[in-house]
Amino acid sequence: MFFNSLDFAFFLPLVFLFYWFVCNKNLRFQNIFLVFVSYIFYGWWDWRFLSLIIFSSLLDFILGKKIANTVDKNKSKFFLYTSVIVNLGFLGFFKYYNFFVQSFANSFNFLGLNFNVSTLNIILPVGISFYTFQTLSYSIDVYRGKIKEATDPISFFAFVSFFPQLVAGPIERATNLLPQFYNKRVFNYDKAVSGARLILWGFFQKIVIADGCALYVNDIFENYLLYSSPTLIFGAVLFAFQIYGDFAGYSNIAIGVSRLFGFDLMRNFNYPYFSRDIGEFWRRWHISLSTWFRDYLYIPLGGSKGSKWNKVRNVFIIFIISGFWHGANWTFIVWGGLNALFFLPLLINNKNRKYLNDISPNHFLPSVKTFFQICFTFTLTSFTWIFFRSKSVLDAIQYVKRIFINSDYLTLSSDRTMNVSIKPLLLALILFVLFEWYNRNRESIVGGDIFKFSYMRYGLYFVTIIMIILNISNEANGFIYFQF
Structure with missing residues (x-):
């Protein structure tokens, strides 16, 4: 369902009226209703992919509790890795399987070796890149102790599927959005x-x-x-x-x-x-994604600390992965690489945060x-x-x-x-x-x-x-x- 469609023009007022005039007395009703309408919103494209987002929500809800309540640090890390691997595995299969298979075959053909492969007719689930990163931020933040694990499945399912930002962001952090589902909302005119x-x-x-x-x-x-x-x-x-x-x-x-x-x-x-400059541009463009990569990949890699080689390596990793996140095409990877090249002079001269x-x-x-x-x-x-x-x-x-x-x-x-x-x-x-x-x-x-x-x-x-x-x-x- 597009925001700029006639369907949404009917959907939004109906949901708004029901939410504030019927569900306004009870927090649990509010959250259940939001899950219900969010699934309608998402299933409007293809109801089959509802199973994917439900499974992802259930998996990370269970693993979040395991991560938080496991005393053994190695076991806790195992549950975190399980969340990361499963979520990225789904994303990789639906979004990148054909790309990797075709690129592998093309590399052989480039060398003059005939290598035929068959690709799959895979439909990319709408918004999978966005809600995957959102649930990953929850698992990582629970492991880091930045947020307590969710104990109410309805609130957590509402956090993952919240329809306004479900399919194209902003990519919300659990530390910001999830607690808002724990408190009853009261209509605020302003x-x-x-x-x-x-x-x-x-x-x-x-x-x-x-x-x-x-x-x-x-x-x-x-x-x-x-x-x-x-x-x-x-x-x-x-x-x-x-x-x-x-x-x-x-x-x-x-x-x-x-x-x-x-x-x-x-x-x-x-x-x-x-x-x-380019550094300022990336602090102002798609802020939810750039800060996600900063906090969950760039800083763990060492960020701007260490040798100049480490700085250069980290910048290229971040920008190329950011490009790859956008789509399974070499154009996005080159786009990311070009941004890294333009960013490097600022980083090397310590002017990237000027x-x-x-x-x-x-x-x-x-x-x-x-x-x-x-x-x-x-x-x-x-x-x-x-x-x-x-x-x-x-x-x-x-x-x-x-x-x-x-x-x-x-x-x-x-x-x-x-x-x-x-x-x-x-x-x-x-x-x-x-x-x-x-x-x-x-x-x-x-x-x-x-x-x-x-x-x-x-x-x-x-x-x-x-x-x-x-x-x-x-x-x-x-x-x-x-x-x-």
């Missing part, structure tokens, strides 16, 4: 209003920005051999906005819907395209230095997105190659996809960037204090709603990160 604002902004990001860009991005990347370098550069920039609007839009909707039900989820994006402060806090306009830093960082990330978006590494290389060798073949204005219909999108993008820049140091872009006068806020909401309505298509466009 929280619900802030949630509604986030939902509205999330739909604007998805429908107006992401889906608007997708119309041109799909054409340019599918037919890149026909286009000039200005159009190819433009396509890469549009995809940067598409993936940001798509994923940040989903996250904002998820956080907003959660607030309607009395829950607080972690922030997942913090105006990443205003970053002044920018932890607000962006131009005392001035509306950035300084010349800040402006060029932002432009340079955006250029680097847009370049890496070419590999992320392309079907194969060869396509990505050809795309980049044609940027440099095809500059005189056509001009942007004469390319067949660039016509008058793109002007509304360009206007929306300009307004989007200006609006984000204005709010760059605010925790919420749609907070109640965004404008001094209420009529200005409501005017903004009205204009946003109109723009969303005008850009709604007959068929809901799926979110990019659903495939991960």
Whole structure:
């Protein structure tokens, strides 16, 4: 069930009303109801995969108790490894089996040896990468003593399957989300209003920005051999906005819907395209995933301590695994490797955490230095997105190659996809960037204090709603990160 579908437009109000008017008297009823509706939400795609998420929930609930109540440290570690191996085993089979088999065969074919293999017709369960990492964080944190084991199976099942963030995050930590299921929720008007604002902004990001860009991005990347370098550069920039609007839009909707039900989820994006270097970008982009890798892989590997070789090794491990997490394609691995390469100079010179402060806090306009830093960082990330978006590494290389060798073949204005219909999108993008820049140091872009006068806020909401309505298509466009 997509957030931007007609099904969800009926689903959410019904669930909201039943949750607050029928289940509001009893905490257990609230949690049981959330499990029930979350399974409906998830099973809307394919009910068969409900067995997988139920099994994963039951396994980690049992193993969490074993980990916490076992005195012998070696046995406790055995239960932890069991959780890690089983969860990653499911993820590896469904997501990476065909990739490894095909890559193994291709390596033999590359050497001139005929090696035929048969792949399986495997359907990737929606959201498996997200809820797998979420349950793993629980098992690891119980082992580390950061959280007590869950004793109520209903609360734990609700934590794993909580529908707003089930299929595309944010990847919540058990230390943050699980305790919220232990306490009865009482309707909070201010929280619900802030949630509604986030939902509205999330739909604007998805429908107006992401889906608007997708119309041109799909054409340019599918037919890149026909286009000039200005159009190819433009396509890469549009995809940067598409993936940001798509994923940040989903996250904002998820956080907003959660607030309607009395829950607080972690922030997942913090105006990443205003970053002044790659290090800052990765502190602002997909925060729930980057901090997950930091806490559960990078720091255990040694982090930024030790020799420079260890630092370089750890950075490449993190970025390449992060790329591989996104999908079973060499394009994602190259994308991760490129980000590691761009990050290394900062790490080696101990400048990877240079920018932890607000962006131009005392001035509306950035300084010349800040402006060029932002432009340079955006250029680097847009370049890496070419590999992320392309079907194969060869396509990505050809795309980049044609940027440099095809500059005189056509001009942007004469390319067949660039016509008058793109002007509304360009206007929306300009307004989007200006609006984000204005709010760059605010925790919420749609907070109640965004404008001094209420009529200005409501005017903004009205204009946003109109723009969303005008850009709604007959068929809901799926979110990019659903495939991960």
